[in-house]
Amino acid sequence: MDVDFNPDLQQAVPISPITFTDPLPHKVDIIPVVYIVNHTFEKLDSRQRGVLVSKILNFVDAKVKQAGKHNFKELQIDCDWTKTTRDSYFDFLQQLKKHPLLAGKDLSVTLRLHQVKNIISSGIPPVGKAMLMCYNMGILRKYGEQNSILDQHEMDIYLTDYLENYPLNLDIALPIFEWAVVFRKNAYAGISRRITKTQLQDRQLFKRRGSSILYDLITDLPAAGLKQGDVVRWEAVSVEDLLLTTRFLTRHLKPEERNLVFYHLDTDLLKHFSNEDFQKVIADF
Known part of the structure; x- marks a missing residue:
């Protein structure tokens, strides 16, 4: 699920939580992931963070x-x-670690590239390991190729110049998704x-600019x-x-031994990659 701060309720609330209609196979282990919108930590004091935990x-x-x-x-x-939410977020993580429901379990966080480079301002999360997210690293909103x-x-x-000395054990997340960015x-x-x-690829709809990844729409597409x-x-x-x-x-x-995640595994995206493709990538680690 996602978690965001609701200004009407003046509290953090779950957004789009997953729903399991059938039990997962016995052999499948899961790692629950909770995405928390950053500005949530601008709104919560230490007691409220404990409630959120x-x-x-x-x-x-x-x-x-x-x-x-x-x-x-x-x-x-x-x-x-x-930098402005770091202390609040890290306190939240510390409270998570101490909660009885997390006893005997590992706590990990996601890590962006800029947090690796800017370690002095970003700080080091008080956890055992992190998932380095190796995607969404360019400027999405910038026009160009x-x-x-x-x-x-x-x-x-x-x-x-920064990754080798990062102090936490790191798992890696790699992208296999695709999307259409509109300008x-x-x-x-x-x-x-x-x-x-x-x-x-429909020439009655789009005209490709040479061999680039830019396509001009030549008719309305309501x-x-x-x-x-x-x-x-x-x-x-x-x-x-x-x-x-x-x-x-x-x-x-x-x-070191690490987990490798492909984001995200769905039926349509898996049509573009074979099992052999994934094995080649995994072998590199």
Whole structure:
């Protein structure tokens, strides 16, 4: 689930929690992940953070049981904390660790590239390990041909001189998702969930700019909320991109056993990658 601060209720509330309609297979372990919107920590004092800790753990415990599991071994908190929310967030993590419902379980957090480089201002979360999220590293809203999902140049800037000395054990999350970023009059207009790669290849709808990832819409497309003249930047990740990333990371990561996550595994995205593709990427670690 996500957690965000509701100004009407003056408290943090769950957003879009997962629902398990059937029990998960016995052999499948799960790690519950709770995403907390950063500004939530600007609103809560220490007592309110303690209340949030209890609410989250009780909610997670109920969801785990809904999934047909009796227990879980690790809880992961996902938050893009900043310098101004760092102390509040870290206090929340400390309270989580001390809660009886988390006794005997691991607590991990997600980690962005900028938090690795800017370790002095970002601080080090008081947990045992972190999941380094190697995606969404470019400037999504900037018009142009860059791929904001995975950018080797950005990785070089934020990780080359900093990753090897980062003090926490790190798992890695790699992207396999794709999306259509829409620009109107060269200004960011959003991400369209209704545009497919097949539509972009329809010459009656779009004109591709040479071999680039930019596509000009040549007619109105009301079903997708697009207008003639809109530009779609199709961002995707290839196996070659993933292999470049893993080779970069293995040069700068301390050698240790780690988990590797592909985000996100759904039926449509898995059509673009074979089991052999994933095995190649995993082998690099």
